[in-house]
Amino acid sequence: MLPVLMLIVGCEDTTGPDDGLEDTPIAIYLISDADTLLLLTENTASISARGVFTETSEHLVTNTGVLADTSFIYETTDTLTKSIKASQLDWFSSDLVVASVAAGKIKAKAAGMALIWAAAGDVVSNRLTVVVSSPELPPELIIDPPPVQLIFQDSVTVSGRITAGLDATLKINSDTTDYDTAGRFGRVVNLVIGDNNFSITAINNQNGLSVTKSKRIIFLPIATAGITGLWEGETLTRPFSFDIYELLGVYIIDGTLTVDFTLLGGSKEIRDIVIAGLINSDGTISASLSKEQDGFVITGTLDGVFLDSGMSEGSYGIKLEKDGWPTASAKADWWATRQ
Amino acid sequence: MFKIKYLIIFIFLLTSLQGKIGDIGPSLLAEFRLGYFNPEAANFEKIYGLDEEFPTVAFGLGYNGNYLLVRYLLYEEWGRSIITGVALHGIAKWREEILSIGIRSYDSAPFYFELAYAIGNVEENIYSEEREYTALNSSFSSMDNRGAIAAVGLNIPLLLGFQFSGEAEYIYLPIAAPASDKKINIGGWIYSLGISWAL
Numbered sequence: 001m002l003p004v005l006m007l008i009v010g011c012e013d014t015t016g017p018d019d020g021l022e023d024t025p026i027a028i029y030l031i032s033d034a035d036t037l038l039l040l041t042e043n044t045a046s047i048s049a050r051g052v053f054t055e056t057s058e059h060l061v062t063n064t065g066v067l068a069d070t071s072f073i074y075e076t077t078d079t080l081t082k083s084i085k086a087s088q089l090d091w092f093s094s095d096l097v098v099a100s101v102a103a104g105k106i107k108a109k110a111a112g113m114a115l116i117w118a119a120a121g122d123v124v125s126n127r128l129t130v131v132v133s134s135p136e137l138p139p140e141l142i143i144d145p146p147p148v149q150l151i152f153q154d155s156v157t158v159s160g161r162i163t164a165g166l167d168a169t170l171k172i173n174s175d176t177t178d179y180d181t182a183g184r185f186g187r188v189v190n191l192v193i194g195d196n197n198f199s200i201t202a203i204n205n206q207n208g209l210s211v212t213k214s215k216r217i218i219f220l221p222i223a224t225a226g227i228t229g230l231w232e233g234e235t236l237t238r239p240f241s242f243d244i245y246e247l248l249g250v251y252i253i254d255g256t257l258t259v260d261f262t263l264l265g266g267s268k269e270i271r272d273i274v275i276a277g278l279i280n281s282d283g284t285i286s287a288s289l290s291k292e293q294d295g296f297v298i299t300g301t302l303d304g305v306f307l308d309s310g311m312s313e314g315s316y317g318i319k320l321e322k323d324g325w326p327t328a329s330a331k332a333d334w335w336a337t338r339q
Numbered sequence: 340m341f342k343i344k345y346l347i348i349f350i351f352l353l354t355s356l357q358g359k360i361g362d363i364g365p366s367l368l369a370e371f372r373l374g375y376f377n378p379e380a381a382n383f384e385k386i387y388g389l390d391e392e393f394p395t396v397a398f399g400l401g402y403n404g405n406y407l408l409v410r411y412l413l414y415e416e417w418g419r420s421i422i423t424g425v426a427l428h429g430i431a432k433w434r435e436e437i438l439s440i441g442i443r444s445y446d447s448a449p450f451y452f453e454l455a456y457a458i459g460n461v462e463e464n465i466y467s468e469e470r471e472y473t474a475l476n477s478s479f480s481s482m483d484n485r486g487a488i489a490a491v492g493l494n495i496p497l498l499l500g501f502q503f504s505g506e507a508e509y510i511y512l513p514i515a516a517p518a519s520d521k522k523i524n525i526g527g528w529i530y531s532l533g534i535s536w537a538l
Binding site for chain 1: 380387423517
């Protein structure tokens, strides 16, 4: 059996929903603004779906001697993403007592948690979590991550979600905060230098039951935040490091990364991929990745956040390309601590 | 003076012990040859070229100009395997060794004729110029293959029992082709020059 390497290059179809499922998709994504839906019993929510459709071509690589020979097939795939009519999919719930689903419409039935997914043949979508509350229970409350964050500006938005449709009062510290019909809320809060702790409380107005969660935001002017210097961390079991320094009032991230790609059945190590970018006022890191080695062009992006002045984390995506070669890509998370 | 004395003794011994191929009675033969190999296998020239030497050593036990001869041939060569579908160079390594036992006759001196039974092994390894791409690595080996050798040569006596010869030799050594019922002959023609010494 010949080994196969998959390459997917994606493009987006923005022409609107498709009238029918003519071809079998290779992937199905349920569209939701969050992985967890918070619903009240007897309420409903509608979920839409998008599918990834492909055209695949096979490429044969051979190595031939007088007696010995070997071959390897890799696939390149052109992809098209488009909407799928909910009625064209099969829908499933892990707990029909908590929530049922049909043609993309979720009905919350009883307090509890259920997983919702859709399928077209053997292709199964991602799973959404549905948490159902009843009016007799405390609200469900989710705060957008990270729970601890370092930023360099004097205001930030604290956001999250509560159970949609619940008659509740939401407070951030002592300030009442509005939420929309889907249960989403967001409030710009002013910060003082140093630790800012926020208690977010959702109170069920019918029975007074409440739930409280917290978020810690550290505000430091970037010049005094203590983020400059050498950072060392790890990604995919590989060590990596970067420097943060100030230049003409701008804070720059400058480092290197080593990644192992899999090509033609073997490992291709690319060392010293350059990380270069900026530190943003909201405490996020935006950097690009680049390198040329052995005719390969490596490109990608790296992002992250500061958890405090000594820790940061994030993710990156990277691609390896060379004329006449199959392309390889990688995605991974990273973490680092200041030395 | 000391070194000259030992040189004189060595030459005296050689002169006493020398023989000539074809002499009446028993004799021993030792031979070294270097040849140009023209293999029959398809793609061999394309991958390995045809400009390398093929050394042979032989030892024989003879009587009245006919020898029971054992030959050992070793051929190793580097070449470039053929890679398609990716921009990469291939590397190939070939190793072939043959042991033969046969009869060589000098009855028609200065020509000689030889017929032998051959046993041979062959091994080929191919990979890309960057060996970490293991999908492009492959090996093939075939051991204990049986065949035959036929040779004709022209023998020119020199001094002190040494002989000079030119030879055309054909090796037939079929092996089972990989993933096929067909046979491939890993032999071919060897055109060689050699130095022999008879006792």
